[in-house]
Amino acid sequence: MSAVLELKKKYTWKDAPDMLTSYLFIVPALVIFLLFGLYPFLQVFWLSVHSWDGISAVKEFVGLQNFIEVIRDQYWWQAMKQAGYIAFLALTFQNALALILALLVDQDIRGGNAFRVIFYLPPVLSGIVVGLIWGWIYDGNYGLLNKVLEVFGQGQFARAWLADPKTALTCVGIIHMWKGFGWGFVILLAGLQGIPRELYEAADVDGAGSWHKFMHVTIPMMIPVFVLVMILTILGTMQIFDIIASTTNGGPGYATEVPVTRILASMLGSSRFGYSCAQAVVFGVILLIISLTQLHLSKKMKQA
Amino acid sequence: MSGKAVRQYARMSCAGILLAMLCGIGGCSGSGSGTQPSGKKEPAKKADVVVWHWMSDRDAVFQELAKQYEGQTGQVVDFQLFAPSEAYSNKVRASAQTKTLPDIFGILAETRDFASFIKAGFVENLTPAMEADNSQWKKAFFEKALAMETFVEGNQFNVNPGIYGVPIDVMNIQFFYNKDLFAQAGLDPEKPPLTFEEFIAVGKKLKAANIQGLVSGWSEIWMINCLADNFAWNLMGRDKITATLKGDVPYSDPDWIRVFSLFKEMQDAGVLATGMITMVNKHAEQTFANGKAAIAFNGTWGVNVYRGMNPKLNYGVFLPPKISDKYPVAVWGGAGSSFKINALSAQKEKALQFLRWMTEVPQQKLLADKTMNLPSNKESAADIIPALKQFSAAMEYAVHPSQLPYSEFPRVVEAMGKGIQLIIIGSKTTQELAAELVALKQEEMKRLEAKKAAGK
Numbered sequence: 001m002s003a004v005l006e007l008k009k010k011y012t013w014k015d016a017p018d019m020l021t022s023y024l025f026i027v028p029a030l031v032i033f034l035l036f037g038l039y040p041f042l043q044v045f046w047l048s049v050h051s052w053d054g055i056s057a058v059k060e061f062v063g064l065q066n067f068i069e070v071i072r073d074q075y076w077w078q079a080m081k082q083a084g085y086i087a088f089l090a091l092t093f094q095n096a097l098a099l100i101l102a103l104l105v106d107q108d109i110r111g112g113n114a115f116r117v118i119f120y121l122p123p124v125l126s127g128i129v130v131g132l133i134w135g136w137i138y139d140g141n142y143g144l145l146n147k148v149l150e151v152f153g154q155g156q157f158a159r160a161w162l163a164d165p166k167t168a169l170t171c172v173g174i175i176h177m178w179k180g181f182g183w184g185f186v187i188l189l190a191g192l193q194g195i196p197r198e199l200y201e202a203a204d205v206d207g208a209g210s211w212h213k214f215m216h217v218t219i220p221m222m223i224p225v226f227v228l229v230m231i232l233t234i235l236g237t238m239q240i241f242d243i244i245a246s247t248t249n250g251g252p253g254y255a256t257e258v259p260v261t262r263i264l265a266s267m268l269g270s271s272r273f274g275y276s277c278a279q280a281v282v283f284g285v286i287l288l289i290i291s292l293t294q295l296h297l298s299k300k301m302k303q304a
Numbered sequence: 305m306s307g308k309a310v311r312q313y314a315r316m317s318c319a320g321i322l323l324a325m326l327c328g329i330g331g332c333s334g335s336g337s338g339t340q341p342s343g344k345k346e347p348a349k350k351a352d353v354v355v356w357h358w359m360s361d362r363d364a365v366f367q368e369l370a371k372q373y374e375g376q377t378g379q380v381v382d383f384q385l386f387a388p389s390e391a392y393s394n395k396v397r398a399s400a401q402t403k404t405l406p407d408i409f410g411i412l413a414e415t416r417d418f419a420s421f422i423k424a425g426f427v428e429n430l431t432p433a434m435e436a437d438n439s440q441w442k443k444a445f446f447e448k449a450l451a452m453e454t455f456v457e458g459n460q461f462n463v464n465p466g467i468y469g470v471p472i473d474v475m476n477i478q479f480f481y482n483k484d485l486f487a488q489a490g491l492d493p494e495k496p497p498l499t500f501e502e503f504i505a506v507g508k509k510l511k512a513a514n515i516q517g518l519v520s521g522w523s524e525i526w527m528i529n530c531l532a533d534n535f536a537w538n539l540m541g542r543d544k545i546t547a548t549l550k551g552d553v554p555y556s557d558p559d560w561i562r563v564f565s566l567f568k569e570m571q572d573a574g575v576l577a578t579g580m581i582t583m584v585n586k587h588a589e590q591t592f593a594n595g596k597a598a599i600a601f602n603g604t605w606g607v608n609v610y611r612g613m614n615p616k617l618n619y620g621v622f623l624p625p626k627i628s629d630k631y632p633v634a635v636w637g638g639a640g641s642s643f644k645i646n647a648l649s650a651q652k653e654k655a656l657q658f659l660r661w662m663t664e665v666p667q668q669k670l671l672a673d674k675t676m677n678l679p680s681n682k683e684s685a686a687d688i689i690p691a692l693k694q695f696s697a698a699m700e701y702a703v704h705p706s707q708l709p710y711s712e713f714p715r716v717v718e719a720m721g722k723g724i725q726l727i728i729i730g731s732k733t734t735q736e737l738a739a740e741l742v743a744l745k746q747e748e749m750k751r752l753e754a755k756k757a758a759g760k
Contacts, residue, residue: 163583249584251722252725253722268390
């Protein structure tokens with residue numbers, strides 16, 4: 001009650017030094033945020049309506065021209081679709097694997113901690129290094145994958161996996177999933193361990209089997225965690241770049257181009273900074289819409 | 305802790321943080337002669353000339369040269385390394401925005417970006433210095449290398465004619481071949497292919513001997529475009545290429561179709577290594593150096609790279625195979641790396657003196673000996689290792705898009721490189737690529753004309 005009264009207290013000039021002191025505490029964080037967070041963010045919007053080569057002092061205002069061009073850019077949308085495909089792979093296979101592993105490690109198995117460390121290793125590796133290692137696995141001439149296929153008598157399937165437009169994108173997706181499942185694993189495991197054990201005990205008393213416990217206790221309790229993992233997966237995957245840069249460079253042709261490689265191509269390849277900022281804004285808006293939709297759906301699921 | 309003590313602590317903390325931030329911001333904005341690179345433990349002497357570069361393989365020699373220069377003249381030159389090259393490039397662009405470029409810097413970008421730097425007033429016109437004393441300094445360089453630093457009268461970028469850079473070394477891209485693998489395939493290791501037909505025949509023989517043919521970093525489209533450019537120059541000559549860039553000759557011209565089809569012919573004959581179109585050049589270099597491919601399309605720097613990877617590699621170098629007798633064989637090349645003088649620097653004269661000294665024969669020779677790069681000074685190229693000599697001799701055939709009065713639109717350049725990748729794997733025909741390039745070119749030309757009409 002006293003706390004509520006305290007909040008309603010009217011401030012006078014006498015309190016000014018105290019208040020000033022309080023605000024002083026947030027000044028450093030505020031300055032850093034304004035300088036390195038808000039200013040660049042607004043600058044991207046400002047540049048997106050200009051034509052600028054990144055060097056000259058003159059930035060020509062072009063209105064929505066850059067955005068119209070982005071909407072008409074077939075390679076941009078192809079890149080979006082391709083990133084969406086990798087995101088789909090990650091959402092399904094990567095997260096399914098992460099969940100299975102999290103459920104297994106949650107069972108107090110022997111060496112659980114060792115598994116945690118092992119499963120979390122790929123995400124901490126550099127994307128470039130991972131790309132180079134997998135590039136060797138997929139190599140058409142001396143690659144491990146082709147050798148394994150030959151050993152099992154399936155040599156007819158051997159190919160240059162990353163140079164074939166039919167397989168390149170999926171191969172890149174597999175590398176991304178291998179590198180990324182550890183994140184989901186750790187978050188899902190934390191979520192599983194956060195479920196009160198009493199709920200399972202109560203389900204046991206009610207005679208529920210493992211499947212029922214999983215469906216009626218684990219899944220509902222894990223929905224917020226699933227949503228978090230899904231959002232992080234989509235945001236992380238749509239922004240995939242380093243693995244592409246070290247394996248295919250967007251090729252063959254445009255087969256593994258993703259939005260970030262297109263933004264980079266516009267910025268550094270063509271020196272069209274305004275256009276690349278417009279691409280970045282469009283990309284950001286799309287990601288925001290996806291995230292909000294997902295949050296909305298998860299709320300509905302929770303209510304249901 | 306009392307309230308007063310907390311307030312005092314808060315004030316002191318905030319003041320301290322603000323002071324640190326101000327110092328940090330001040331540090332960020334420092335530039336030119338006073339800036340020190342990160343990682344130096346002792347404060348260096350105040351530099352007379354500050355040079356920003358990206359060449360990690362040459363840093364030690366640059367430092368050595370700086371010491372020599374200080375010994376000879378008393379002038380302190382501070383070479384500051386910012387690598388990798390992408391980070392360097394971004395730093396230079398950002399510094400241009402804040403007008404904090406050093407006295408000497410390099411521009412790692414296309415000609416149009418170089419032109420933008422000049423037009424924005426960041427690059428000193430070196431023509432008077434180059435042409436002083438009967439053009440003594442100018443004459444010291446390979447002509448093709450200096451051409452890349454030169455903007456001629458009536459250039460499409462509207463840059464005032466002049467020489468705006470000093471080439472430090474030169475490069476060109478040719479074919480390296482493994483002599484042992486040639487012998488293994490029953491080929492004469494001393495007779496590399498001269499014509500395209502011979503090249504295809506060599507590829508077939510290598511394939512028959514189960515030896516990989518050509519490797520190169522063709523995931524980087526500039527490298528694939530290099531070879532396309534070589535073929536185009538040999539087939540069409542300078543004038544027709546210029547006309548294409550100007551928009552007078554379409555990419556659907558039979559000569560251009562022929563250029564694109566050569567890649568398909570190489571693929572069909574088994575000349576190209578598997579997976580080459582998504583190969584990064586480092587991988588291609590390793591493959592060649594390890595003797596797993598017989599031919600590599602690579603630049604002058606390959607001499608140094610292969611020496612590091614496999615000192616026993618027995619290789620030779622040959623020019624791009626001839627397509628036609630109509631025009632000379634062309635080799636993509638010109639200035640390897642070059643330095644520009646900051647037009648806003650107060651130390652312009654000192655910077656100029658240093659670059660003049662750096663491009664003199666003894667310094668150029670030291671650079672060539674220690675880094676295996678081809679010197680930009682013609683005289684110092686007389687006494688270099690045999691492999692480099694072949695590259696030096698090929699400078700005569702060197703061509704580069706920047707030598708032409710027009711340049712291609714980046715979207716067209718990208719579409720050509722990507723299109724050739726797709727032709728190689730059979731996902732696109734030469735006609736389809738030609739049609740795509742024609743459409744793109746028209747689109748870009750229209751945009752340019754609209755811009756011109758609007759007076760922009």
